[in-house]
Amino acid sequence: MTSICPPDKDAWPELVGVDGDFVVATIEKENKDVNAILVMLDDFVIMNFNCNRVWVIVDKNNIVFFSVIR
Numbered sequence: 001m002t003s004i005c006p007p008d009k010d011a012w013p014e015l016v017g018v019d020g021d022f023v024v025a026t027i028e029k030e031n032k033d034v035n036a037i038l039v040m041l042d043d044f045v046i047m048n049f050n051c052n053r054v055w056v057i058v059d060k061n062n063i064v065f066f067s068v069i070r
Helices: 020-030
Strands: 035-040 053-058
Touching: 020 035, 020 053
Parallel strands: 035 053
Antiparallel strands: none
């Protein structure tokens, strides 16, 4: 199956356990087409798919909780 998104980097599993602000900056540096958005673990997020958006889910200590994917 082919992706509808450009073939840029779209997953950052190596950033689990890292500070959320650092992760946002890293993602936006590695893929200029995405807007990385920091959200708390229990927050609600819109569920529509968008190639230009990455949810960075963090815990109460601002540490990335899930593997980040676009």
